[in-house]
Amino acid sequence: MGLDDSRHALNRILELTVLLNDDMARDLARRGLTGSRAHLIWELRDGSPRTQNGLAKALGVSPRTITGLVDGLVARGFVTREPHPHDRRAALVTFTKKGERASRALERDHIALAHKIFDDMPATTFRGFTRGLDEVIARLRETLATKGEHRAR
Amino acid sequence: MGLDDSRHALNRILELTVLLNDDMARDLARRGLTGSRAHLIWELRDGSPRTQNGLAKALGVSPRTITGLVDGLVARGFVTREPHPHDRRAALVTFTKKGERASRALERDHIALAHKIFDDMPATTFRGFTRGLDEVIARLRETLATKGEHRAR
DNA sequence: AGCTCATAGTGAGCTAGACTCATAATATTG
DNA sequence: CAATATTATGAGTCTAGCTCACTATGAGCT
Incomplete structure (x- = not known):
């Protein structure tokens, strides 16, 4: 695959992290957290x-x-x-009591978010996504581990 | 798809954001940023x-x-x-001068990271991933827009 | 018992990133 | 020219990290 493709994909991932962050931060702020x-x-x-x-x-x-x-x-x-x-x-x-309520609310928010993102996604798309996601995470873990060795020396 | 699947996928995404963040933060710190x-x-x-x-x-x-x-x-x-x-x-x-050098270094780091993540990923996996990723981002955008309307009222 | 060492938490003080509100200097426009 | 808008910053606040030093207490070893 071309380099441009992978750069674009990385940019999309970064975009995702920003969006997720914003979304969650706003929900949390609404709950005073x-x-x-x-x-x-x-x-x-x-x-x-x-x-x-x-x-x-x-x-x-x-x-x-x-x-x-x-x-x-x-x-x-x-x-x-x-x-x-x-x-x-x-x-x-x-x-x-309030803390317990908040804790349950966080769980509900979490579930609702998962719903919103994945509910009407075709099963094949979903599987393709999670498969790739697992690989991406594995690569990142490797990278972090390698750099960690350097630091440990 | 079951609720547990989507929750698990969301957790994996969150895991990814943490890993990415750590990795990038460490590279940046190395460059004094x-x-x-x-x-x-x-x-x-x-x-x-x-x-x-x-x-x-x-x-x-x-x-x-x-x-x-x-x-x-x-x-x-x-x-x-x-x-x-x-x-x-x-x-x-x-x-x-230093800033320009740093700017180019950031670009190199970015490319290297994209490489490391995607280079030896099978093309089919890659396409499946990016397809799902696009959908996830679209859903998140929707969610944010909806909530934004509320705030705008 | 007593001494030493480890563990749990916090005060003090630092860096960093974000915000608002007020203000100075300058542009722009009626 | 006078009123208004824009650019940047000072002052002050909040959050979230960190280290270092210190208190209080627990645990273990003679």
Whole structure:
């Protein structure tokens, strides 16, 4: 395939990332959330009381950043910090009612988006897309891994 | 197609956006650039002397933000502010030698990435992917337009 | 028991990117 | 010429990352 084709395809992918980002950011804003805060809630969704350290590892972000995100979510009433039963150092980040509602709303939004994108797509197109997508992701993973080796030296 | 399939596909797309972001951010950091600053350089690439206002519209960002981005690029020697020949209010953001080199490097990186992702992908897979991708983008555009109407009311 | 080391969280201070609002300087137009 | 529009920036805010230093506590080893 020609180079121009692959460049064009890459540009389309980048266009997609921008569109997705905009769409999701707007939905989140409507619910009083930012991307990072929503990400935290999303993580909290499976296994609600979590320590901040656990969240830091799950989100791939420093513990200090979690402190800030949790501060924001506490201020807006989505979560509370509860004492850990066995470890007085740790705080358990716990959903409030509002937080649980928001968590379910995020899930609904996610499903609705998947619907909107894929529902009336012909099955063959869908399969062709996902097949290619898997390959693209695999190539990207390779690339990242290779560069990671360099850095590790 | 089942709901689970579309949800899974959406998750894969999100995974892709994260991978792409990481990969590009790392390349940019290697060149002393951030995503936003690179974006500005990318825009400057086609039609080098540009006013900040023009850049603001091109990047879809407030003029004040451009001031900040240009400040950063000037401090690092990628661009200069030159006086506009006919309008003493406006500054023309202009590449330095270093900026031009960086601009070409970004282009090379872009091409290399497209290569890495698509080069050894079977043509049928590639076509299937781009076809689906076009549809996905179209659906997203629709969604955004619909919501935009709401906001416009 | 006591000492050392590790872990959980936060304060302080930095960079970066985005916004608004107000303002200065300059263009444009009636 | 006077009113209005445009270009850029200062001031101040918010979010989201980071590191480094520090407190409090937990765990393990003599």
